[in-house]
Amino acid sequence: MDLQLTGRIALVTGGTKGIGRAVVEGLATEGAKVAFCARTEADVAKVEEELRGAGHDVTGTALDVADADALTAWVAASAQHYGGIDIVVANVSALSIGPGPEHWKPSFEVDLMHTVRTVDAALPHLEASGVGSIVAVSSVSGREVDFAAGAYGVMKAALVHYTSGLAFQLAGKVRANAVSPGNTYFEGGVWHSLDQNDPEFFAQALGLNPTGRMATPEEIAYGVIMLASPRASFITGTHLVVDGALTRGVQL
Numbered sequence: 001m002d003l004q005l006t007g008r009i010a011l012v013t014g015g016t017k018g019i020g021r022a023v024v025e026g027l028a029t030e031g032a033k034v035a036f037c038a039r040t041e042a043d044v045a046k047v048e049e050e051l052r053g054a055g056h057d058v059t060g061t062a063l064d065v066a067d068a069d070a071l072t073a074w075v076a077a078s079a080q081h082y083g084g085i086d087i088v089v090a091n092v093s094a095l096s097i098g099p100g101p102e103h104w105k106p107s108f109e110v111d112l113m114h115t116v117r118t119v120d121a122a123l124p125h126l127e128a129s130g131v132g133s134i135v136a137v138s139s140v141s142g143r144e145v146d147f148a149a150g151a152y153g154v155m156k157a158a159l160v161h162y163t164s165g166l167a168f169q170l171a172g173k174v175r176a177n178a179v180s181p182g183n184t185y186f187e188g189g190v191w192h193s194l195d196q197n198d199p200e201f202f203a204q205a206l207g208l209n210p211t212g213r214m215a216t217p218e219e220i221a222y223g224v225i226m227l228a229s230p231r232a233s234f235i236t237g238t239h240l241v242v243d244g245a246l247t248r249g250v251q252l
Contacts, residue, residue, distance in 0.1 A: 003229040006031030008131070009082040010228065011075065013065055013118060014092035016043040018186045019137060022221035023089055028056035030225065032087070035078035037061045037071075065092045065114035066106070075121035085125035087228045090115035090159075091137040095190060097152045107151035112158050119166065123174070131230045132174035136163045137220075138239070140182050140247050147205075156180070160239050167237030175236035177227045182243025185214040211244040 010027045014020035015036025024036045028051055038044050041062035048060035059081060063070045079085050094110035096103040115136050126132030141148035142156030159178055166176035183205060185191045191214055194202040206214065223242045226232060241247060 001231065003030050003225065003231050005225075005229055008032045008086040008230075009079075009084050010034045010087035010089065011078055011085055011118070011122060012036040012089045012091060013114065014038055015060070016040065016047045018189050019181060019184060019217045019220045019224075020089075020091040021047060022217035023091065023224050024058065025051060025056075026218070026221045026225045027087070027089075027228070028058055030229075033057040033082050035059045035061070035074075035082065037063050037065065037074055038092075039064055065118075066094075066109045068113075068117055071114060071117050072121045075118060079122070079125045084129060085122045086129045086131055086133065088118055088122045088126065088134045089137070089224055089228060090118050090135070093137075093139075093152075093156075095152070097148045097150070099150045103151040107155045111152070111155040112162070115159060115162065126174045127170075129174075131233075132170075133228045133230075133232075134163065134166060134174060134176040135224050135228050136160075136176075136178045137224065138178045138180040140180050140241060140243050143180055143241065144247050144249055164237050164239070171236065175227075175232070177232075177236060177238045177240065179220065179223045179227065180239065180241045180243070181215060181220040182241075182246040183209065183214040184217055184220055186217050209244050209246045213244070215242065215244060 010032045012024050015024040016038040028034050044060035044062045051058045065071050094106035096106045136159045138159040139156040141153040163176040163178040223240050
């Protein structure tokens with residue numbers, strides 16, 4: 001099925017590793033032009049070189065999404081470079097897990113406010129697009145209380161509420177949806193690190209999933225790209241859980 005993404009312009013935050021990298025590559029493979037950002041300059045340059053070498057039209061920028069001015073400037077520069085914005089995928093997380101106050105500020109500024117600021121800056125372009133789409137990457141930790149209860153889980157839950165509100169407020173103009181991944185395994189990621197350094201906890205987490213495995217970034221990216229696509233033209237305000245039946249709550 002043609003996802004109607006050829007020539008569309010997408011912004012992706014956190015686009016060099018894991019889910020974000022898979023989203024950037026997936027959108028580009030479908031023919032979209034993709035501007036992405038991440039914190040580490042070397043990683044940005046590497047991904048940009050690899051994807052351009054594969055014939056994709058991508059542009060990478062190194063920035064800290066907690067820097068509101070830098071983030072807003074990146075959105076504006078990307079819109080100017082490509083001539084608009086059709087899709088925003090807010091993917092960055094501080095991954096600040098724990099109960100202490102030192103986890104609340106980065107979770108608020110990065111997980112939640114970077115999403116709000118990116119959307120605010122991109123919104124005029126999304127409205128002008130005619131097919132504007134916002135996808136926020138949340139987490140199953142926002143759906144149920146688990147080991148990431150506290151700042152991380154709360155902010156991920158807030159992202160779902162935020163996108164639902166956007167969907168209502170922008171209905172008929174711009175679509176907004178949230179995707180909540182389950183545990184996702186990739187080299188250099190959290191679960192890869194735990195597999196190496198805390199195998200007992202990793203085994204416990206793995207054992208919770210009835211599929212017997214964790215997701216790949218590409219499996220999560222499929223949900224993001226599908227919702228971002230104009231093919232999903234009547235899907236807005238949706239919370240898509242992609243977790244291999246890890247969580248057991250019933251969405252009514």
